[in-house]
Amino acid sequence: MMNDPFARIRPWFSGASLLWPVLGLLTLLVFNAIYAPGFFRLELRDGHLYGTLVDILNQGSKVMLLAIGMTLIIATGGVDLSVGSLMAIAGAVAAVLVTQAALPFAAIVGTTLALTAIAGTANGLLVAAVGIQPIIATLILMVAGRGIAMLITDGQIITFEHAPLVFVGNGHLFALPFTVTLVLLTLGVTSLATRKTAIGLFLESVGDNEKAARYCGINTTLVKVVVYAFSGLCAGVAGLIATSNIKAADSSRVGEMMELDAIFAVVVGGTALTGGRFTLVGSIVGALLIQTLTTTMYNLGVPPAVAPVPKAIVIVAVCLLQSEKFRQQITSWFGRRQA
Amino acid sequence: MSEPLLNVRNVTKAFGGVKALDGVGLTLRPGEIHALMGENGAGKSTLIKVLTGVYTPDDGAMQFDGRVIAPRSTREAEAIGISTVYQEVNLVPTLSIADNILLGRQPTRFGFLRKKAIKQRAEVALARLGLKLDVSLPLNACSMAEQQLVAIARALDIQAKLLILDEPTSSLDEREVEFLFGVLRRLRDQGMALLFVTHFLDQVYAITDRITVLRNGAFVGDFAAADLPRLKLIGAMLGRNFEELESADSDPSPAITEKRATFLEAQELGKRGVMDNVSLSIAPGEVVGLSGLLGSGRTETAKMLFGVLPPDRGSLSIAGQRTSIRSPRQAIRLGLAFCSEDRKSEGIIPHLSVRENMILAMQASRGPLRLLARSEQDQIAAHYIRALNIKTASAETPIMNLSGGNQQKVMLARWLAMQPKLIILDEPTRGIDVGAKAEIEKLVHSLRAQGMAVIFISSDIEEVVRTCERVVVLRDRRKIAELSGAEVQPNRIMNVIAHHDE
Amino acid sequence: MKFSTRSQNLPLYATMLVLLALFSVASLRYEGFFSTRVVANLFSDNASLGIAAVGMTFVILAGGIDLSVGAVLAFTTIFTATLVQNHNVSPFVALPLALAIGTSFGTGMGFLIQRYELPPFLVTLGGMFFARGVAFVISQESVGITNATYDKVLEFGVPLGAEASLSATALAFIVFLIAGAVLAHFTRFGRNVFALGGNENSARLMGLPVGATKISVYAISGFCSALAGVVSTFYKGSGNPADGVGFELDVIASVVIGGTLLTGGVGTMAGTLTGVLIFGTIQTVLNFDGRLNSSWLRIAMGGLLLLFILLQRFLSRHTAAVR
């Protein structure tokens, strides 16, 4: 038997190689270093770090959080379209509570997250117990959830100045936006929970071969319900951030199309949509990749209407980079030219 | 002697660091049935995949019908006249049986499928193998053996110069094997060349003209079957003496020792649309066989006991307690284990490592939070890799990269590691080489000695007779007889199956 | 003991039953609902959706996904509108050109997916961005079409009773649905698509033309999206680069509601038609009701979707159990 020196740390990065998405991200950063002066400038203001890189972390926090939950769902072979609407619900509930109820902040956050987790559980039950295809099961909540959020805010944009809630999306901790802490915390807890227990193994088994996993005695229904509930929770946190960010609950717009960004982040990060092996770190890299891309477009002054074109090119380029077949072909061309 | 049809020289193929084939040669002549033999992981399937364009060889040359070939896909191989049945049944489970047989070459009129003609041709193809099925049923309604026959029927349906069969008989019982051999002989007589992989020595001698032996990816030799006695063949395959294992072969069925309290007692279990009726009881230290023709309901019985197909009538008690098992989880909690015959769709978790596959059931029974210590996992993996002689690059290799027989051994390890009170083995020796087969028989004996109850399902009646002290015979989804002690004889079982009604 | 031979069709029948139930209840509740006009509208209003869904069905059956349909539709509408309106190109030139571009675009994506084994989700997401961006490069504003040929097509209609007539767009939908059904269910190519989605590896080992089939389904989807765009220009008499945002989800949803498995290999064209009609009928019902505000409208839409999917599950399970 061969000795595998990385055997111990490998599970933390399992799934496809992280190398390629990271390389994609680095390329983008290098590009910015050349074409966007000031991209890497960081200054300390009032004890806070300030600069484009910080913005990327801060703005990207929502997709990163969604991507963490989404990774686990995708690992089981599912998908969650409802996260954007769940963000709206979270924002609506929190905003209404801070403006209309005299509750301690912890209770408000608790209620909000409990609600989105319950909504996620409902998704999970539809998928795992009723057996509806994930895309449809979560589409239902995607459509209805936004209606519920709008109902809660009565179709209005609810603004607030509630200091703790404002802090969630705008505050700073350790010189960095508080959202970074939230992401790291969620990532840390999720990584530990999946790799220091057998949960990760169970998720991968269910996604890779559900029937075999069931025959091994894994409660596949429970596993699925839990990941959807967890994704609901992540969406709740992301919703709080988004709402706090603009100090307003914008039920009809918040989180729109973010489900696609989250799925994109996960897939670019190296977790296959077909389920099985997953990598949380990869998804985070994927999320940073899209956020950097968006910021790059702003910085270069690409007209918004045509901005999708360079975006498309980057996406396909990163894909090709990840493709072993493509790399082989490039090497063979290169080899032939030399010969 | 006629010109060779296929001439393979010096083929080499490596996967990462593993050399699956190392300078292998193979010569086939028209009108010959040729066996490819070797231990699990010797490289047989890899050689076949190289021949048929699934893998590109790293080195070597292939000549077919006088021309140099380098097929890049199965499709190309078929086009030049090589038809193949791969080891794992490679069909599309969601399509109908007829579709599976004729996919890609359905009769058409003006570009449209002729459904009636398709149905007919599929039925004819199956009838050649002595099989009568409703060909409009989806393939996933078929048992493993039926699927295997469908795959063979598909390969037989085209006019090829060379037919390759990678373990076609692993799920078949004698009757089907006879049918198949009849067909193969006829094809040989028509001048077709056949390449054939099996781990059943009897079959090798019954039908083949020549034998090529591989060992550890290397070419050992090409022999005329008549010049190669069994023992020499085994010696060539294993590279060592086989006397000890041979002795296990002739072990008589051990007499029933003292009667112990029944562990599991099933009475008149049945499930609408699945099983009519089966009763069965088993005590610790007992090995009970389930026998019957294909489709008789052996697998279904196992699945009813294991909670995969919870029965809707009858009663079940375990260790004297009335229970009903509604899910595999519950079955496992009660001390049952079930090693499925369909390792591809019900057994392996393909992308997970050998280690993870082995400890999965054990971990599941501990629950998600109490993770088995990594050192313990490594230990278990190392233990079973050694104990079952599993050929793998490392315990961290994804199981899908293992050869079929080695995957099967990992599945066994998964359930043995659980130390269950009752283990149901559905075709445990499917695709396992002679050496390992004997080892597994020994293993069953030692499990029995440890007081484990074993339900043993196998299409190989000899094997059932060798291992089991009692045999429950099924037919048409119901129990028709139970034989024990001296009655456990191949002839008796065959007789019961054949002449029950009369 | 004999097994039902057609158990795999149960979900389809259940879905059709659900559609029927939905339609009957609505007819009883809303005045004017039970009319040929509503039925004709259902087909013409959902013609683009339906045609794109035909293409999507092939992609999903083959185990893939195509997120670019909405953007390709938008590109096609603005491309043809600009040519016809601003450059005086005859529709007989512009439309085939648009269809050819859509098909090549799909082929290109299919090639990337097949040749380099890229995930379809990402490639078609890239395709979506690309087509959308190019649409805006052509024109940032919507362009109306005034053209004699267009008017002629618009006036065309197969009369259905006194009130209603089946428009050209509706006819195009029906014709392409039938063509799609024939291709999917009555040709070798169709069977290969099913096999590819059922198990790609097996399909390869069975010697099927996996690569060509894979590329073809994306080509078909590209063609259908472009055709949906063309139909949309007839439906509206205009082209708009911002058209069809979120359209891909509607299309995927209709296909999947129709019983096609997102994992590939299982589904029917008839199911897709049913899915599209269920989708459209829910919308029509809500429009007929007209009493809900924006929030409740969304909740009702989700609720109805849930109700019908549960009903569909229940029916197909129940009937299976009874057999």
Add this chain to the structure above:
Amino acid sequence: HAADKKLTVGFAQVGAESAWRTAETESIKSEASKRGVNLKFSDAQGKQENQIKAVRAFIAQGVDAIILAPVVETGWEPVLREARRAKIPVVLVDRGIKTADESLFATLIASDFVAEGRMAAEWLAKKTGGKASIIELQGTPGAAPAIDRKKGFEAGIKAHHEMKIIASQSGDFRRSGGKEVTEALLKGSGASVTAVYAHNDDMALGAIQALEEAGKKPGTDVIVLSIDGVKGAFEAMVAAKLNCTVECNPLLGPMAFDAVEKALKGEKLPKKTVVQDRVFDSNSAAAELPNRRY
């Protein structure tokens, strides 16, 4: 038509994407119930196809009249012809359509988006003496207000050579979009900004937050102006963070139903009624704020 029979009117709304839109819906709904009209409401979730479906459903139901707030300017001719064939008058609100055949609708009651953009530019020119480095926050690409407000604004600053748009990105008409874009631009191409022009109030409110976080004083260091005139904008003006908003009146209910009734009586209507939009700045904001209902 029996005079005493309750009138049924269908209203095909774009969606509920902003406070402005909700105010418009509310205005039409409350006016309908005031007049005892049976209103059929449809929300198209921002999609033209859905709006067309709604209009056709209204026709199939045989409503008496249709109020349509078209999401884009083209693509209505076929369905409006159908309405005309069914003799159902259509009143367009808040945005016009492009057509050669004006008989397709009874009348249009709307603001002039181009004029709004120009008014904003003129106000800014006056305020700054014709000297400004501007960040423009565009609406959703392709949306008519975004296109026209951009056009109008560009035309308005053309005469002033020292007024320049130094960066122009889309904030998608959202608060969060306005904030994110401004935040990014302040560190990049828009670092030397002296004014922010947003195509709607929501984005301006987001931009204000971004300016504050960047250590700038919105309203003082950087002039912020926008369009729509929703309540939040007035509050921001009172707080001296927003300098100006060009009103785009959503309270079209009364005018719309007046038009419906006239059209049903067969009276001749002007093809277009332009709603007069006013410019509010910090001076007039405080007085107006109590009157704002949306």
